[in-house]
Amino acid sequence: MEGTGSPRQNNPLALLFPATGRWAIRLVGDLGAIAIFFFLAFVNIFKRKQLHEIVRQVYYIGARSSLIVMLVGLFTGMVLGLQLFYTLVKFGSVGALGSAVSLSLIRELGPVLTAIMITARAGSAMTAEIGILRISEQIDALYSMRIDPVRYLISPRIAASIISFPLLTAFFDLIGIIGGYITGVVLLGTNAGTYFYRVQSSIDMIDVRGGFIKSLVFAVIVSCICCFQGYFCHMRSDGYGAKAVGLSTISAVVLSCVFILVADYAVTSFLM
Amino acid sequence: METMPLIEFQNVTKRFGDKTVLDNLNVKIYENQITTIIGKSGTGKSVLLKHIIGLLKPDEGTILFQGKPVNAMKKGEWEKYRSTIAYLFQNNALLDSMTVFENVAFPLQQTTNLSKKEIEKKALKRIEDLELTEAIDKYPSELSGGMQKRVALARALVEDPKIVLFDEPTTGQDPIRKNMILSMITHYRRKFGFTAVMISHDIPDVFFISDRIIILWEGRVGFQGSYEEATTTKIPLIDEFLRSLDGFQDELTGLLSREAFRIHYATMLGGPAKSVAISAAVLNVRLNILQDALGPQPAVEVLKALGEYTNSHFNAIGGFSARYSRDQILTIFPHTSVEEAKELVARFARKLQQGVLDNINGMALAKIDAKESFDIYIRAGVTEVLPNDKIEQIIERAEANQEIIATHRCNCEGSVQ
Numbered sequence: 005m006e007g008t009g010s011p012r013q014n015n016p017l018a019l020l021f022p023a024t025g026r027w028a029i030r031l032v033g034d035l036g037a038i039a040i041f042f043f044l045a046f047v048n049i050f051k052r053k054q055l056h057e058i059v060r061q062v063y064y065i066g067a068r069s070s071l072i073v074m075l076v077g078l079f080t081g082m083v084l085g086l087q088l089f090y091t092l093v094k095f096g097s098v099g100a101l102g103s104a105v106s107l108s109l110i111r112e113l114g115p116v117l118t119a120i121m122i123t124a125r126a127g128s129a130m131t132a133e134i135g136i137l138r139i140s141e142q143i144d145a146l147y148s149m150r151i152d153p154v155r156y157l158i159s160p161r162i163a164a165s166i167i168s169f170p171l172l173t174a175f176f177d178l179i180g181i182i183g184g185y186i187t188g189v190v191l192l193g194t195n196a197g198t199y200f201y202r203v204q205s206s207i208d209m210i211d212v213r214g215g216f217i218k219s220l221v222f223a224v225i226v227s228c229i230c231c232f233q234g235y236f237c238h239m240r241s242d243g244y245g246a247k248a249v250g251l252s253t254i255s256a257v258v259l260s261c262v263f264i265l266v267a268d269y270a271v272t273s274f275l276m
Numbered sequence: 277m278e279t280m281p282l283i284e285f286q287n288v289t290k291r292f293g294d295k296t297v298l299d300n301l302n303v304k305i306y307e308n309q310i311t312t313i314i315g316k317s318g319t320g321k322s323v324l325l326k327h328i329i330g331l332l333k334p335d336e337g338t339i340l341f342q343g344k345p346v347n348a349m350k351k352g353e354w355e356k357y358r359s360t361i362a363y364l365f366q367n368n369a370l371l372d373s374m375t376v377f378e379n380v381a382f383p384l385q386q387t388t389n390l391s392k393k394e395i396e397k398k399a400l401k402r403i404e405d406l407e408l409t410e411a412i413d414k415y416p417s418e419l420s421g422g423m424q425k426r427v428a429l430a431r432a433l434v435e436d437p438k439i440v441l442f443d444e445p446t447t448g449q450d451p452i453r454k455n456m457i458l459s460m461i462t463h464y465r466r467k468f469g470f471t472a473v474m475i476s477h478d479i480p481d482v483f484f485i486s487d488r489i490i491i492l493w494e495g496r497v498g499f500q501g502s503y504e505e506a507t508t509t510k511i512p513l514i515d516e517f518l519r520s521l522d523g524f525q526d527e528l529t530g531l532l533s534r535e536a537f538r539i540h541y542a543t544m545l546g547g548p549a550k551s552v553a554i555s556a557a558v559l560n561v562r563l564n565i566l567q568d569a570l571g572p573q574p575a576v577e578v579l580k581a582l583g584e585y586t587n588s589h590f591n592a593i594g595g596f597s598a599r600y601s602r603d604q605i606l607t608i609f610p611h612t613s614v615e616e617a618k619e620l621v622a623r624f625a626r627k628l629q630q631g632v633l634d635n636i637n638g639m640a641l642a643k644i645d646a647k648e649s650f651d652i653y654i655r656a657g658v659t660e661v662l663p664n665d666k667i668e669q670i671i672e673r674a675e676a677n678q679e680i681i682a683t684h685r686c687n688c689e690g691s692v693q
Binding site for chain 1: 331358359361362363369382387
């Protein structure tokens with residue numbers, strides 16, 4: 005008979021629910037897999053013969069990212085100084101420029117922008133490097149040599165991220181405050197003493213601690229997502245070989261950025 | 277009493293989703309042998325190797341190592357078992373961000389408590405053994421395919437494994453490199469005394485170096501045994517696999533295939549009423565020795581030259597020949613007495629010496645850095661063919677009369693004399 009179908013087939017909502025359910029189940033499964041992956045990698049950080057590799061990764065993820073992080077921090081601080089100066093002028097509160105710049109940087113912009121910059125620079129490299137090791141069977145080769153690939157490849161990167169993220173965030177904050185000083189004081193003529201007095205008096209330890217907690221959370225998120233995407237790039241259904249590495253790198257960067265912002269909101273709401 | 281296998285698969289089944297890749301598989305791998313696994317693509321050869329090293333676990337069945345189930349091993353025993361195995365990947369899987377030295381030393385750095393000096397000493401020894409000293413500071417991408425294979429072998433052997441698994445070591449290689457890799461496997465297996473398990477599609481080349489052959493057929497074992505057993509066993513599956521070898525033999529030497537030879541012999545000479553004199557000669561070149569000196573590919577070339585010359589020489593005077601084993605050619609001379617046959621063989625030997633063996637030097641040059649001198653000996657044995665003689669009986673008698681009829685000393689620009 006024409007024009008008939010089951011009520012379920014005709015109802016768009018009935019079609020939406022199973023799709024949403026499948027997506028949710030897959031998401032929960034993936035999150036579970038990432039959690040187990042992180043747990044195994046974290047436990048392996050404390051095994052022997054890890055120090056050398058951790059130091060090497062701190063150099064690549066941390067030291068090699070410091071220049072770009074400081075550059076971004078400088079201009080972020082300068083823009084903040086500029087924008088806040090003209091906003092505060094309207095309320096006659098230019099003296100609060102130091103407080104506004106430093107609190108914005110330490111509480112929010114420092115951890116978030118640092119994490120995004122490291123994701124772009126080191127996170128994508130992590131995924132691509134591990135992905136290439138995977139598709140060229142070098143990870144299988146490690147296993148065949150009785151070397152745990154998670155211990156050798158993943159744990160040092162997670163450890164190095166946990167070490168590097170807070171340090172780079174601190175750099176970012178410091179350089180950002182200097183950037184605010186350049187625009188607010190040097191270019192726009194705010195009093196230097198007032199600027200630094202406001203910076204010093206408005207920042208509490210709880211702000212600094214909150215910023216560091218965020219950077220630690222972001223370190224775990226970024227390193228886990230990037231390593232996970234590279235490590236399992238061979239299991240992608242939408243591409244194989246080099247294409248899978250490329251797609252995994254894109255996924256790693258996009259997911260890391262999204263989860264950084266989601267986690268930022270979650271952590272902020274806990275801290276406030 | 278049967279020797280205990282080093283590794284044994286007992287009723288091993290492995291499935292990936294709905295597909296059964298290994299189906300109730302029973303395989304035995306013996307110590308100090310080269311075992312070659314052949315089979316069509318997708319029959320589970322690599323899956324079998326990955327089970328040995330523990331990259332995959334069976335869904336059903338047991339894998340035994342020296343009679344002990346691998347899945348029942350404690351962590352320490354498992355680690356010890358794993359330490360006895362090395363795996364050579366098809367694409368070498370060298371760590372491309374490390375130099376040759378770092379690649380070779382890497383397993384020792386990561387899995388042992390040896391001092392830096394001891395690691396360096398062991399790694400350098402293996403690098404020297406595999407003639408890689410000049411490439412020690414190079415990265416894998418700076419090396420030729422053959423050298424990369426040697427680096428992979430050096431890395432695999434640095435921990436003195438008892439078992440080395442080779443996953444298609446010669447696939448996609450040119451004949452010279454293929455020859456070099458097969459020579460390398462036989463040479464170093466003898467030098468270091470490991471058990472080799474090899475997957476290969478290079479029939480018949482791998483038969484020349486294999487002690488034992490396993491034919492996989494849709495996840496099951498179609499045959500396991502020696503090359504000789506494979507060629508004498510009448511199983512359709514083996515015939516199908518070895519047909520390529522038969523074809524190769526015909527193409528290789530231009531001689532009759534064994535089946536064609538049998539028919540020829542039966543129809544022309546095998547009847548009981550024949551009373552004319554018939555003789556037979558067995559020509560032999562020690563392929564194993566030749567192969568050790570020159571490598572499998574030139575050894576095959578020597579055999580090919582011998583076969584072609586035998587065919588053209590004896591066909592012209594009414595004889596017919598077939599390659600009856602790897603390195604043995606049987607020729608039947610109808611209407612010829614033993615004395616006449618001996619004279620024919622002597623004349624053949626003189627011409628062979630002048631016309632064919634002198635060309636072998638060119639083939640010997642393919643063996644790079646050969647340092648040992650050697651002579652090629654062509655042996656022949658002549659016998660009378662009696663009424664109702666089976667071919668095996670003729671070969672047996674002719675072999676008993678074998679003597680050297682031609683020699684050739686290889687002179688590879690001074691390196692092989």
